[in-house]
Amino acid sequence: MKHLKTLLAGVLVALLAVGLWRGWHSTPEQDTARGYAGLGSAAEGYAEARPGDRLVFPADHGAHPDYRIEWWYLTANLEDAAGRPFGIQWTLFRQALAPPGATEAAPDSPWTSRQLWMAHAAVSTPDGHRAAERFARDMTPAEGPGPAGVRAAPFAAWLDDWRLAAPDGTDSGLDALTVRAAGDGFAYRLTLAAHGPRVIHGDHGFSRKSADGQGSIYYSQPFYRIAGTLTVDGEEHAVSGRAWLDREWSSQLLGPGQSGWDWFSLHLAGGAKLMAFRLRGAGRSGGDYLSGSWIAADGTVTPLDGDALRLTPLTRQTVAGRELPTAWRVQVPAQALDVRVAAVHPDQWMATTFAYWEGMVRVTDTQDGTPRGVGYLEMTGY
Amino acid sequence: MSGRRPARRAGVVGVTLATLLSHYRRHPGQLAMLLLGLWVAGALWSSVQAINATARDSYARAEALFETRLDRIERRDGTPLSPATYAALRRDGMAVSPLVAGELTLAGSAAGEAPLRLLGIDPLTLPGTSPLARRTGDAASLRDWLLPPHRLRAAPDVADAARRDPRLPPVEVDPGLPPATLVTDIGVAQRLLGLAGPTRLVIAPEAPAELPDALMRIPARQLASPGQLADSFHLNLTAMGLLALVVGLFIVHAALGLALEQRLGLLRTLRALGVPGRTLVVALGLELLTLGLVGAGLGILGGVLLARLLLPDVAASLASLYDSHVGTRLALPWHFWLGGVAIILGGLASAGAGLLWRVARLDVLALGHAQAWRARLGGLLRRQAWAGGALIMLAAGLGGWLWLTGDRQLVAGFVMVTAALLGVTLWLPAWLAGSWRLAARLGRRRALWAWALADLQLQLPRLQLPMMALLLALATNLGVSSMVGGFRLTFLDWLDQRLLADLYLHPEAERHDALQAWLADQPEVATLLPARHAEATLLDAAAQSAAPVALFGIRPAAVLRAHWPLRLPAAERDAAWQALAAGEVFVNEQLANRYRRRPGDTLTLRGADGRRHRLSIAAIYPDYGNPRPEVVMPVARLTRVFAAPPGSLGVVLRDAPGSRRQRLDALVTRLAARFGPATAESAIDQQALKADATRVFERTFAITRALDALTLGVAALALLTTLLAQAGTRRAQLAPLWALGVSRRRLVGVQCLQLTGTALGTALLALPLGLALAWALVAVINVAAFGWRLPLHLFPLQLLVTLGLAVLVAGLAALLPAWRLWRMPPRQLLQEFAAT
Amino acid sequence: MLQLTDVAKSYPTPQGPLFVLDGIDLHLAPGESLALMGESGSGKSTLLHLAAGLDVPDRGEIHFHERALSALDEPARADLRRRHLGLVFQQFHLVPSLAVIDNLTLQARLADREDPDWTDHLLERLGLTGLEQRYPEQLSGGQQQRLAIGRALAPRPDLLLADEPTGNLDEAAADRVLALLHELIHESRCALLMVTHSARVAAPLDRCLRLHYGRLEPGEP
Structure with missing residues (x-):
């Protein structure tokens, strides 16, 4: 879903063929053609996400090295005992630096690999935000796992001691997990338990990302209950709430001319969930490309196309020197949904190597302002 | 009848300046002497500065290379770590980064050429702000770094050699790297060095780590930065350079004084023709500035050449004394050039300020006031002697204090040495004048002897500066030779004691x-x-x-x-x-x-x-x-x-x-x-x-000896230029003697004796000064700078050598003027009478 | 043009100030030539130095072109000397490092008044044509003094001050130099104040005064 945040991944991507560096030195036309962080670069040599691909579990919980980018993306809306809002983000990105077969690891060195790992972790507090990033090369020591990687079963995704994994000795797919991370001034350790089914987006998992047809493979587990401890500036908070895990991989996410996206993952009152995104410049004749999924409380998915979904920016605020729409009107007429989605506070900027806004939002009724849920919003390319 | 001449318009200052400079056209020797003085002063000083600047640059680059700022983690047994150990530490949350370090001999490098330092790093985990750490933003270069054929960053001095080695990845030049250093991806370095894993891990000093028993953490502060260690060495070098500068400025002073004295008449004429005094001062100032700029240019150029010659030895010294690596190629920042010009102009200004002062107060009507000036010299000598005495007292006081308290402070040591050198130097003219008076009293009966000594008194104003330079050079030579000699003896003893096994x-x-x-x-x-x-x-x-x-x-x-x-x-x-x-x-x-x-x-x-x-x-x-x-x-x-x-x-x-x-x-x-x-x-x-250690030792002090010899050479030059400059005056003084029946051969002999005798007198004063200097070096400055103390060895032969050197220097300097006098046709001596 | 009024000048001695000039009044009209005679030490040279602005009187006033010298500072007096006065000394005081032609034009160039025609004329009249590139030490005494006179006249001064200009020359050479001096003075309509102890030298001048113990008396050449 939203998590194209991946954009970050894009980061890695950037590393890709053309890379930012050359992008900065190229003409503006070329820049637009490559899109945010190089995510629009050509994908020759990589496997391509296509309609008709079928997901196989638990193997697809693991990495797909023949695709250029991939991520394991967890967000959670939490509350402490006093009902104050907290949020966490835990993301692992995989990035291929070269297509399969182009450069295989030198047999005599555990250090050389065409894969690169990056992780982001963040905590949102009622009035603040902490974030950290980590990098690791893909390596396979003769014995034991490398510093970063993903194991399909029993599930484990890690970079250094940042870890999202099934508890030791258990293997229930993605249904029961623990997550932990720590950075400058924050740390968290939480337990997740799914109470609903896995959700496959788009056409059996193929999620179209532009009118031109390219897309990604995309599924989620939006039905987590989560509880545990956050530590911010040495102060511990016992928290609980709801979490959402996205899994997505692709070799070309953005079409030419796409500049960024706005991505929503909402936990609505009554148990329904909404995933919706807007890819700016990806629609027909340069318009936006909108798509999403309506997920009923029982896990039934209804794909939403541009006509069934309306995303309207309401208020813009200056964050980290940029103008960002921190309040939106989100409408799904077929589900009689008309809500206002607003940032709990605007200060949730991810000042990472590839920067973006990722933060907790509140959902209220457009008509009477009654609370209608919580969620996460991601905005890139601003 | 000549053709039509165009009128020249140059303004009062321009015409005045051209007229003043025309003096040097008629007396190119004086110009050469001035420039020579500026050149040697500037060259010695700026060569030392160039060496220091290059060393500082090397240290800065070494420190920029993270190694001195990060803690190390190594196996207690010194063997390489396994990649699995690294991965396990990372997964346990320790922010360690793997590092491979070793020495690599490039393919095609000459036998005996030192191997290069090869570092293999992981840019994704390297802590800190080193430019080598995760060059984010620059995605393409990170990809190039991590993927075959990878990249190799090479210090400029070894980039070309690295390009010729087919085993190495494509080379990028990195001026930020310390000399003789290559950096590449860890996998590449491990393969090139034939290692099984990283040689060590590095970690930011503030990052916590709980290590297994087989590993130990070496804090960064234990790896003292090379710059700190070698500071004292550079302080010593700077002091040497300063000494050379002072000696060179003696030459400048003598040359300027002469050029002024010979132009006093011209200056008065110009004043009479309507050049205001202020204009004259401005024109002379411009002349000094021009000379200074030319001299500074020559000096800095010479300094850079000299530094290039000396740098390999200095680098060897630093490597053996402090294990710090200094490039053998000069790296000179812009402020080196500016500083060089400034110090030479400053030195010239110190010599020229007195001159300008005298010109500003020039009495237009006075034609023969040189006598009055000479009369004031007596007062000057007395004041010099007083100041010198005070400085000697200060030095003695400081020495006593250092001796009693056992406190070895570098600054106090240098102040003491400077005060002693300066004090004795100021005291020298009075000492010479006194000695001559005494000698004259002893040999009153012999007319030629009496004349020679009286004549020396007359020459004193001119001779005092080069003799001061000689005194400084001799004392330094003696002091430094004693220290090095003592050092050598002790060192060899110590080697014998320490290297007991066969x-x-x-x-x-x-x-x-x-x-x-x-x-x-x-x-x-x-x-x-x-x-x-x-x-x-x-x-x-x-x-x-x-x-x-x-x-x-x-x-x-x-x-x-x-x-x-x-x-x-x-x-x-x-x-x-x-x-x-x-x-x-x-x-x-x-x-x-x-x-x-x-x-x-x-x-x-x-x-x-x-x-x-x-x-x-x-x-x-x-x-x-x-x-x-x-x-x-x-x-x-x-x-x-x-x-x-x-x-x-x-x-x-x-x-x-x-x-x-x-x-x-x-x-x-x-x-x-x-x-x-x-x-x-x-x-x-x-x-x-032992042979290796001795060789390293000899190289360590090569630079000291080189500077020492150069200083002595400069002193000889100062004496020679002074003698040449006053050759004309001397002729006028010698002509009457010749007319009275003293043969030219005897005149030459007397002149040589006068000079060598004066030099010997100077050397006698240099002996105690040099010994004091040796003591200060060995017992105070070395202890403060290096931390160890040597027994003070006195070498009687060294004392004799000092006296011999003085005589040799004076003899050599007197040779050319004496030879000229020897060859002078009687007609020229006669002219001295015709002219008056 | 030059007016000295009640001028006095003394030098300190252990016995108190010694007045070498006392109550001097003197007037010199444009184009006029005046010989100043007296014994050695009678103050002739001192008077000349005062007139040239090289020295200042203890008392009295000196006017040149109606301007009081005491009102001028050192640079202004130097300026006046450069543009309006020519000085000729017994010792010539040529610049040894400058060639003849450069010595000749030195003051003219300093005064920014170099006139090539006048320079050529002077060279010819002084008999120095063809010697332009020689140096003073390569000239005879008479040639050196002629050169010194040329240097003083090159900027076309209003007044030439000459201090025993022929004191260093033999009689024949002195006569030639003096004759030339007078011709050139007339040509350039320049006034002349010449200090000399020789009646022969003083004779051709318009007027003659004698200094005696610091006081001015009318004199006979």
Whole structure:
């Protein structure tokens, strides 16, 4: 879903063929053609996400090295005992630096690999935000796992001691997990338990990302209950709430001319969930490309196309020197949904190597302002 | 009738300046002398500055390369870590980064060429702000770095050589790297060096880490930065450069004074023709500025060339003294050039200010006031002597204070030396005048003798400056030679004491014990002297501050006890060795001086495992040439308590028939057969080691000797230029004698005697000064700068050499003017009468 | 043009100030030539130095072109000397490092008044044509003094001050130099104040005064 945040991944991507560096030195036309962080670069040599691909579990919980980018993306809306809002983000990105077969690891060195790992972790507090990033090369020591990687079963995704994994000795797919991370001034350790089914987006998992047809493979587990401890500036908070895990991989996410996206993952009152995104410049004749999924409380998915979904920016605020729409009107007429989605506070900027806004939002009724849920919003390319 | 001449318009200042400069067209020798003075002063000074700037640049680059700012994590046994260990530490949350370091000999490099330092890094995890760490933003270059064929960053001095080696990845030049350094991806470096894993891990000093027992963490502050260590060396160099500058400025002063005196008439004429005094000062100032700029240009150019010649030796000195690496190519920042020009112009201004002052107050009507000026010289001499005396008192006072308090402060030492040098220098003219008066009284009967001495008094104003330069050069020469000579003697003694074994082995860690056992059984072996090294942290009483110390483990065998030097009376030595065996330690003089410890005091050491150990000091030993504080204890205890990794094995051969060489060869042959050629190759013959050490020592002081010789050369030059400059005046003074019947040969002889006698008088004053300087260098400055003290050796021959040098310098300088006088046709001498 | 009024000048001696000039009144009209005679030490040279602005009187006033010298500072007096006065000394005071032609034009160039025609004329009249590139030491005494006179006249001064200009020359050479001096003075309509102890030298001048113990008396050449 939203998590194209991946954009970050894009980061890695950037590393890709053309890379930012050359992008900065190229003409503006070329820049637009490559899109945010190089995510629009050509994908020759990589496997391509296509309609008709079928997901196989638990193997697809693991990495797909023949695709250029991939991520394991967890967000959670939490509350402490006093009902104050907290949020966490835990993301692992995989990035291929070269297509399969182009450069295989030198047999005599555990250090050389065409894969690169990056992780982001963040905590949102009622009035603040902490974030950290980590990098690791893909390596396979003769014995034991490398510093970063993903194991399909029993599930484990890690970079250094940042870890999202099934508890030791258990293997229930993605249904029961623990997550932990720590950075400058924050740390968290939480337990997740799914109470609903896995959700496959788009056409059996193929999620179209532009009118031109390219897309990604995309599924989620939006039905987590989560509880545990956050530590911010040495102060511990016992928290609980709801979490959402996205899994997505692709070799070309953005079409030419796409500049960024706005991505929503909402936990609505009554148990329904909404995933919706807007890819700016990806629609027909340069318009936006909108798509999403309506997920009923029982896990039934209804794909939403541009006509069934309306995303309207309401208020813009200056964050980290940029103008960002921190309040939106989100409408799904077929589900009689008309809500206002607003940032709990605007200060949730991810000042990472590839920067973006990722933060907790509140959902209220457009008509009477009654609370209608919580969620996460991601905005890139601003 | 000449053709039509165009009118020239140059303004009053322009015409005045051109007229003033026309003097040098008629007297190119004076111009050459001025420029020569500026050139040598500038060249010596700026060469030292160029060397310092290059060294500083190297240090800055070394520090920029993270190595000195990050803690290290290594295996206690010194073997490489496995990639799995690294991965496990990362997964446990320790922010370590793997590093491969080793020496690489480039393909196609000449035999004997030093290998390069090759570092393999992981840019994704390297902590800190090093430009090598995760060059984010620059995605393409990160990809190039991580993927074959990878990239290699090379210091500019070795980039071309690296490009020629086919094993290496494509080369990128990185001016930020220390000299002779290559950096590449860890995988590439590991393969190039043939290693199985990283040689060590690095971690930010503030990052926590809980390490398994096999690993130890070495704090960054124990890896003292090379710049700090070598600071004192550069201070010494700077002092030398300053001395050269002063000596060079003596020449400038003499030349300027002469050029002015000869133009006094011209200046008066110009004033009479309507040039305002102010305009005259401006024009002379412009002349000085022009000369200064030309001289500065020449000086800096010469300095850079000289520095290029000296730099390899300086680099060798620094490498052997402090283990710091300085490039052998000059790296000069912009402020070096600006600073060079400024210091030379400043020096010229110091010499020219007095001149301008005199011109500004020039009495237009006075035609022959040189007499009055000379009359004032008497007063000047007295004032100089007073000031000199005061400075000598200051130096003596400081020396006494340093002696009594035992406080070895570098700055106080330098102030004392400067005051002594300056004081005696100022006192020199009075000393010479007094000596001449005394000599004249003794030889009153002999007319020529009396005349020669009276004549010398007349020459004093001119001669005093070059003689001062000679005094400084001689004293420095004596002082520095005494220090180096003493150093050399002590060093060789110390080598004999320390290198007791005939053979030294550095086996691989896993073979150490087997080798030791095997050696102990061999018939040739009389004694085995195993030694180990470890690191610890010295805590002060309140554990408030910590400093790194080296730990050295020895086996106190009889042969070692007999030769190991201790700063103790002979009678107390046995007791000290017993105390060592019973649990006390020895510390080197560096540690004792720096942390003010004496026998009987205690030390608190924190080992690599964090445990504290309180140790009592049994004795202090001299440890020349070692920049670090060191603690000695029996090797068994070092291994047990401080987990020291296996080190070297020294083998003392048994006395037996047959040559030492043969017995050694037999042992090494059996060793190779038993343990393989690699172990045998690690064997070092003690004699080769001594030869190596001696060679390193000689190179260490090559720079000192070079500067020393140059200073003396400059002094000779100053004397020569002065003599040449006053040759005309001398002729007028000698002509009457010649007319009275003194042959030219005798005149030449008298002149040479006058000069060598004066030089000898100067040298007599230089002797005590040089000895004082030697004492200051050995007992104060070296102790403060290097941390160790040498016994002061006096070499009578050196004193004779100093006197001889003085005579030689004066003789050489007198040769050319004497030869001219010798060759002068009588007609020219007659002209002296015609002209008056 | 030059007016000295009640001028006095003394030098300090251990016995108190010694007045070398006392109550001097003197007037010199444009184009007029005046010889100043007297014994050695009578103050002739001092008077000349005062007139040239090289020295200042203890008392009295000196006017040149109606301007009081006492009102001028040192640079202004130097300026006046450069543009309006020519000085000729007994010792010539040529610049040894400058060639003849550069010596000749030195003051003219300093005064920014170099006139090539006048320079050529002077060279010819002084008999120095063809010697332009020589140096003073390569000239005879008479040639050197002629050169010194040329240097003083090159900027076309209003007044030439000459201090025993022929004191260093033999009689024949002195006569030639003097004759030339008078011709050139007339040509350039320049006034002349010449100090000399020689009646022969003083004779051709318009007027003659005698200094005696610091006081001015009418004199006979």
